[in-house]
Amino acid sequence: MKPADFDYVRNYVRAQAAIVIEPGKEYLVESRLLTLARKENIASIDLLVDQLRAKPGSELHRRVVDAMTTNETSFFRDLHPFEALKKSLLPELVQKRRAERQLNFWCGAASTGQESFSVLMTIAENFPEIFQWNFNFIATDLSLAVLAQAQSGIYSQLEVNRGLPATHLVKFFKRQGDNWEFDPVLRKKVLFKELNLVSNWPFMPAMDVVFLRNVLIYFDVETKKTILGKIRRLLRPGGYLFLGGAETTLNLDDAYERVVLDRATCYRTPLV
Numbered sequence: 001m002k003p004a005d006f007d008y009v010r011n012y013v014r015a016q017a018a019i020v021i022e023p024g025k026e027y028l029v030e031s032r033l034l035t036l037a038r039k040e041n042i043a044s045i046d047l048l049v050d051q052l053r054a055k056p057g058s059e060l061h062r063r064v065v066d067a068m069t070t071n072e073t074s075f076f077r078d079l080h081p082f083e084a085l086k087k088s089l090l091p092e093l094v095q096k097r098r099a100e101r102q103l104n105f106w107c108g109a110a111s112t113g114q115e116s117f118s119v120l121m122t123i124a125e126n127f128p129e130i131f132q133w134n135f136n137f138i139a140t141d142l143s144l145a146v147l148a149q150a151q152s153g154i155y156s157q158l159e160v161n162r163g164l165p166a167t168h169l170v171k172f173f174k175r176q177g178d179n180w181e182f183d184p185v186l187r188k189k190v191l192f193k194e195l196n197l198v199s200n201w202p203f204m205p206a207m208d209v210v211f212l213r214n215v216l217i218y219f220d221v222e223t224k225k226t227i228l229g230k231i232r233r234l235l236r237p238g239g240y241l242f243l244g245g246a247e248t249t250l251n252l253d254d255a256y257e258r259v260v261l262d263r264a265t266c267y268r269t270p271l272v
């Protein structure tokens with residue numbers, strides 16, 4: 001890939017999605033763009049970048065950003081946050097919100113939906129009464145491709161083999177040919193929507209719990225600070241944020257309180 005083309009693509013992806021692609025990652029950009037070029041019937045990466053340059057703001061630009069996202073995820077990823085939800089957070093929130101009967105969750109980098117559905121299964125198994133409340137679960141991502149799969153609730157054998165206990169597969173999924181479909185009644189409790197974390201956020205209700213796992217790692221320090229601040233203001237006092245294992249609020253937004261629950265770490269907003 002020509003150095004100028006590499007710079008064009010990485011600058012564009014950073015400007016649009018804040019995803020930082022360091023010099024030296026040419027192989028990554030090349031392999032993602034090659035897959036995209038094949039899908040779009042474009043003969044080479046050179047021609048693909050030529051088309052981008054010729055038509056600023058085209059649909060192809062959007063697909064390039066989409067192609068540069070890393071969508072790695074799995075059911076019950078890292079397990080501990082879901083244990084903390086079951087053993088500490090949900091009991092506390094059910095107690096705290098019993099009178100108003102309202103709970104709001106947001107999954108801010110939902111990818112193909114496994115994380116949101118893991119939260120839903122945890123609620124269904126332990127506190128199903130919450131579903132009778134005014135319960136809002138919003139799941140967002142920048143990539144339309146992953147959102148389409150999340151919305152379908154359809155997973156391959158390989159995907160359900162990753163992290164999903166057999167008991168949950170039997171209880172919450174139905175076979176559909178070679179694939180598995182997540183319980184449509186539960187699935188419809190999640191509202192999947194497109195949202196770029198670095199653009200303006202449309203109206204969202206004040207949140208009790210936010211999952212923003214394994215996405216801040218792609219951003220620079222200033223972007224991480226901005227997003228953490230916005231989430232802190234969106235969370236209700238005493239609300240909880242879960243980040244990925246390699247992510248923290250430390251030295252980025254010290255108004256969060258770090259809370260360790262067994263082997264899980266989460267971040268709580270001040271009670272005020």
Ligand SMILES: C[S@@+](CC[C@H](N)C(=O)[O-])C[C@H]1O[C@@H](n2cnc3c(N)ncnc32)[C@H](O)[C@@H]1O
Nearest residue numbers: 017069072073109111142143196197213214215
């Ligand atoms: C590695 S996945 C994490 C999925 C899930 N949270 C987990 O931990 O398993 C990161 C997701 O962040 C999304 N993403 C990247 N940049 C984004 C942005 N600027 N706004 C919204 N989502 C973004 C990607 O499309 C991708 O699906």
